Amino acid sequence: MKKFLWPAIAVLYLVVPYALQGNSYLLSLTVSALIVAGIAVAWALLGNLGGMVSFGHAAFFGIGAYSSALLTMKAGWPVLLAMPVAGLFASLSSLAMLPALRLSGPYFALAILAYAHIFRILATEFTSLTNGSGGLSSIPGLPSVSQLDFLAGLGPYLLILTLVLAFCLIYARVRSSYYGIALRAMHDSEDATRVVGVNSVMLKSWMLLLSAFMTGVIGAFNAHIINFLEPDYAFHGSWSVLPIVAAIFGGYRTVTGPMIGAVVIYLLDQLVFKSMLSSGHQIILGIVLAAMILFAPDGLLSLFKKKAPMQKEAEVRHAEA
Amino acid sequence: MLKLEHVTIQFGGLTALKDVSFSMGSEQVVGLVGPNGAGKTTLFNAISGLVKPTAGKVEFDGIELSRKPLYTRARVGIGRTFQIPQPMHELTVRENLIVAQRFGNGRVDHARIDELLEFMDLSAQAGRDAATGLALQELKRLEVAKALATEPKLLLLDEVLAGLETNGKRYFTSKLEELHRKFKIGILIIEHDIETVSTLCDRVVVLNFGQMIADGTPQAVFRDPEVIKSYTGGADVAHA
Amino acid sequence: MSELILQSLYSGALVGGVYALIALGLSLAFGTMRIINLAHGELVLLAAYVAYTVESRFGVNPLLALPFALVVVCICAAVVYFLVSRLKRNRELNSLMLTFALGMILTNGVLMIWSSDIRSTGNAAMQDALQIGNVYSMFSELLFFALSLAVAAALGWWLSRSWYGRAVRAVSSNRDAAKLMGINPAKVELVSFLVAGVLATIAGIAIFSSGVISPPLGHSLTIKAFIITVLAGVGSVPGVVLAAMLLGITEAMTVTLFSSALQELTGMLLFLLVLFVMPNGLFGATKRRG
Numbered sequence: 001m002k003k004f005l006w007p008a009i010a011v012l013y014l015v016v017p018y019a020l021q022g023n024s025y026l027l028s029l030t031v032s033a034l035i036v037a038g039i040a041v042a043w044a045l046l047g048n049l050g051g052m053v054s055f056g057h058a059a060f061f062g063i064g065a066y067s068s069a070l071l072t073m074k075a076g077w078p079v080l081l082a083m084p085v086a087g088l089f090a091s092l093s094s095l096a097m098l099p100a101l102r103l104s105g106p107y108f109a110l111a112i113l114a115y116a117h118i119f120r121i122l123a124t125e126f127t128s129l130t131n132g133s134g135g136l137s138s139i140p141g142l143p144s145v146s147q148l149d150f151l152a153g154l155g156p157y158l159l160i161l162t163l164v165l166a167f168c169l170i171y172a173r174v175r176s177s178y179y180g181i182a183l184r185a186m187h188d189s190e191d192a193t194r195v196v197g198v199n200s201v202m203l204k205s206w207m208l209l210l211s212a213f214m215t216g217v218i219g220a221f222n223a224h225i226i227n228f229l230e231p232d233y234a235f236h237g238s239w240s241v242l243p244i245v246a247a248i249f250g251g252y253r254t255v256t257g258p259m260i261g262a263v264v265i266y267l268l269d270q271l272v273f274k275s276m277l278s279s280g281h282q283i284i285l286g287i288v289l290a291a292m293i294l295f296a297p298d299g300l301l302s303l304f305k306k307k308a309p310m311q312k313e314a315e316v317r318h319a320e321a
Numbered sequence: 322m323l324k325l326e327h328v329t330i331q332f333g334g335l336t337a338l339k340d341v342s343f344s345m346g347s348e349q350v351v352g353l354v355g356p357n358g359a360g361k362t363t364l365f366n367a368i369s370g371l372v373k374p375t376a377g378k379v380e381f382d383g384i385e386l387s388r389k390p391l392y393t394r395a396r397v398g399i400g401r402t403f404q405i406p407q408p409m410h411e412l413t414v415r416e417n418l419i420v421a422q423r424f425g426n427g428r429v430d431h432a433r434i435d436e437l438l439e440f441m442d443l444s445a446q447a448g449r450d451a452a453t454g455l456a457l458q459e460l461k462r463l464e465v466a467k468a469l470a471t472e473p474k475l476l477l478l479d480e481v482l483a484g485l486e487t488n489g490k491r492y493f494t495s496k497l498e499e500l501h502r503k504f505k506i507g508i509l510i511i512e513h514d515i516e517t518v519s520t521l522c523d524r525v526v527v528l529n530f531g532q533m534i535a536d537g538t539p540q541a542v543f544r545d546p547e548v549i550k551s552y553t554g555g556a557d558v559a560h561a
Numbered sequence: 562m563s564e565l566i567l568q569s570l571y572s573g574a575l576v577g578g579v580y581a582l583i584a585l586g587l588s589l590a591f592g593t594m595r596i597i598n599l600a601h602g603e604l605v606l607l608a609a610y611v612a613y614t615v616e617s618r619f620g621v622n623p624l625l626a627l628p629f630a631l632v633v634v635c636i637c638a639a640v641v642y643f644l645v646s647r648l649k650r651n652r653e654l655n656s657l658m659l660t661f662a663l664g665m666i667l668t669n670g671v672l673m674i675w676s677s678d679i680r681s682t683g684n685a686a687m688q689d690a691l692q693i694g695n696v697y698s699m700f701s702e703l704l705f706f707a708l709s710l711a712v713a714a715a716l717g718w719w720l721s722r723s724w725y726g727r728a729v730r731a732v733s734s735n736r737d738a739a740k741l742m743g744i745n746p747a748k749v750e751l752v753s754f755l756v757a758g759v760l761a762t763i764a765g766i767a768i769f770s771s772g773v774i775s776p777p778l779g780h781s782l783t784i785k786a787f788i789i790t791v792l793a794g795v796g797s798v799p800g801v802v803l804a805a806m807l808l809g810i811t812e813a814m815t816v817t818l819f820s821s822a823l824q825e826l827t828g829m830l831l832f833l834l835v836l837f838v839m840p841n842g843l844f845g846a847t848k849r850r851g
Contacts, residue, residue: 053654053657053658055661099837100836100837103836104653105653105654105657106597106653106654106657107791107836109654109657110597110784110787111832111833111836113784114784114829114832114833115829115833117784117825117826117829118826118829118830118833121822121823121825121826121829122826124822125820125822125823237780241665244658248658277673279672279673279676279677280669280670280672280673281669282665282669283665283666283669283670283673285665286662286663286664286665286666286669287662287666289658289659289661289662289665290644290659290662290663290666293648293655293658293659293662294644294647294648294659297650297651297655
């Protein structure tokens with residue numbers, strides 16, 4: 001897998017833009033797919049490393065979107081500065097969810113879902129700030145990359161691609177670090193880790209903050225692409241569900257799985273399923289998710305490869321903090 | 322090094338430990354004995370942080386521990402094993418030690434890990450999955466190795482011999498002696514086997530119904546009529 | 562003002578009865594299999610739409626849809642059961658995602674078959690206004706409230722007196738011990754799912770007869786049922802009924818005193834409050850910490 005890495009990156013940055021440049025429909029689809037991919041990576045980070053499955057990532061997405069929109073519109077901040085700060089706002093909001101980390105799996109998943117609903121309602125009611133269901137329009141777009149014609153429309157693509165790859169990198173680094181090893185042990189044996197000195201509560205909290213930050217940045221990015229926001233859109237359940245299907249489809253225990261899964265699932269959904277069943281095409285997503293859970297909960301690729309136990313020993317010796 | 326002052330622990334209506342005061346240094350191997358339910362594991366839990374005392378203080382190297390959360394104990398120098406081994410899941414044996422070292426002591430020293438694996442005769446099992454790939458005796462050895470990896474000053478051993486046959490017991494008894502000599506770590510050990518305790522420990526503390534009823538050399542303690550009564554329920558026994 | 566409050570207390574309590582049935586169905590599945598069936602609300606939804614179809618096709622009282630709805634819903638419940646029982650690893654979370662997916666399939670299936678239009682009963686008898694003192698309700702609301710209480714009582718009786726009911730409780734509390742007693746847990750789990758299906762069916766017909774239905778309702782009902790089980794704690798039928806009425810009343814009061822948009826909000830806040838502050842629920846004892 002590793003030896004495909006640099007060629008693949010080259011393809012993504014050089015070949016794909018060239019191929020897509022004329023076709024603005026496909027380009028915007030790809031950008032949307034990568035947006036889902038970004039959330040999927042963030043979700044997988046929390047699910048795989050943090051050990052907590054979340055049904056409410058839409059909360060972070062929406063908060064990031066609204067924060068960035070408001071920072072640029074009401075406070076006049078430049079877009080590229082507002083985006084990471086919006087991510088920080090999303091992280092801050094996740095602090096409210098820290099008590100939920102003590103809950104067992106299903107309860108955490110649903111508690112987070114409750115948060116998502118709460119934030120959606122708050123966004124709808126807080127009209128003085130968010131303009132409620134009227135929404136925010138004319139949100140500033142991304143600054144244009146350069147004057148060159150051929151880059152028109154490619155700016156967003158390149159930015160989201162970089163963001164998603166950066167997230168994958170962070171995911172990989174944390175996973176292979178000593179923190180990653182401790183996090184893995186915490187899934188089933190948290191007490192055993194605490195007895196040897198692991199501050200498990202803090203580690204899990206960091207995963208939540210990180211996941212929220214990433215999702216918030218993606219949400220912010222989306223706001224500046226669509227240039228319009230309203231609560232039902234920004235906090236829509238799809239932002240929680242699609243990344244889950246994507247991450248599981250691609251294998252959320254791997255670094256590239258969520259990203260690949262997102263692109264595949266999203267494009268399939270938009271290009272194939274939607275044309276098959278215009279309303280209710282989400283039913284196929286449900287079928288895919290159900291099938292994955294039943295037959296291949298570790299992702300499609302896991303059906304093809306299994307890791308040898310001795311390999312782990314060698315890899316561990318190379319782990320860096 | 323370790324000092325308990327008037328520690329009382331109550332769970333609802335049940336008093337598990339009553340006004341226990343006790344101290345020991347890092348040069349000692351102390352046995353903690355008493356009938357089942359006497360409060361021995363509770364005492365361990367209080368020292369290692371799984372339980373907060375209702376009253377009294379637990380002090381280690383001058384630091385008052387009662388308020389500090391569980392995970393800080395390893396850093397302070399308290400290592401602990403569990404009666405039913407609790408390996409870290411989804412990790413190999415080696416990874417268990419790595420985590421223990423990194424988070425219990427601050428840095429990872431692969432040479433030291435190799436040394437500890439060697440010492441506990443686990444080198445051959447280093448790559449095996451800790452939760453699913455080990456036999457009972459190996460799991461118990463891992464329990465000790467894991468605790469050692471945090472570079473403790475005090476090692477709390479909770480019935481490490483339980484469930485082992487004679488050879489296993491002999492192995493561990495000599496291992497623990499070697500451990501104390503080589504690593505200069507204080508050991509507080511809960512054990513039921515009187516013979517082992519007499520061999521290993523220079524001092525024995527007896528608990529009954531949450532209270533300390535004896536504290537002295539094994540010879541003295543096991544002849545103490547109070548102690549004999551607590552084990553046998555009052556019948557007069559000619560030999561301990 | 563106090564009349565409004567009284568009215569909302571009344572309406573809230575009435576709808577709470579139906580909520581109770583839904584929540585009881587959810588807790589049955591949770592009790593025996595330790596899984597949260599996120600598709601449960603969709604079973605209710607399905608029953609409601611079957612009632613709609615029967616009413617609009619044959620022009621009869623939706624109550625008569627009961628046998629049809631029972632068949633449809635119980636078959637679906639059985640399918641959910643069989644799929645969930647196939648999960649081996651990490652059942653708690655995988656069942657969550659699986660039932661979530663199944664719920665999505667059912668909701669979209671309903672959407673495709675019946676479209677997203679809002680439906681409600683056209684039956685005059687059901688819609689009849691009924692006045693007790695100073696408070697009003699639809700006839701169907703009061704009817705189904707009484708029916709819900711009766712069914713809840715019957716369920717309570719069944720759980721404590723009948724063989725299968727006690728087997729359900731045995732499996733809930735200790736699966737292996739139950740096996741040693743000669744109880745087949747698989748059969749018992751299936752029974753609990755089917756009973757949950759029956760409860761869902763009655764609730765579905767109730768909701769169709771007293772309100773409006775549309776595809777997203779399934780998901781929101783599941784959430785409400787879950788909130789109620791958390792409020793009540795697992796373990797007592799009366800506890801669930803009370804918690805359900807509490808939720809219904811809280812919702813109704815929020816609509817009256819504040820605005821209908823905040824209705825969902827109070828449910829959520831109540832939910833989070835109980836999760837964090839009173840993990841054993843208001844009435845029961847359950848281990849919720851991981």
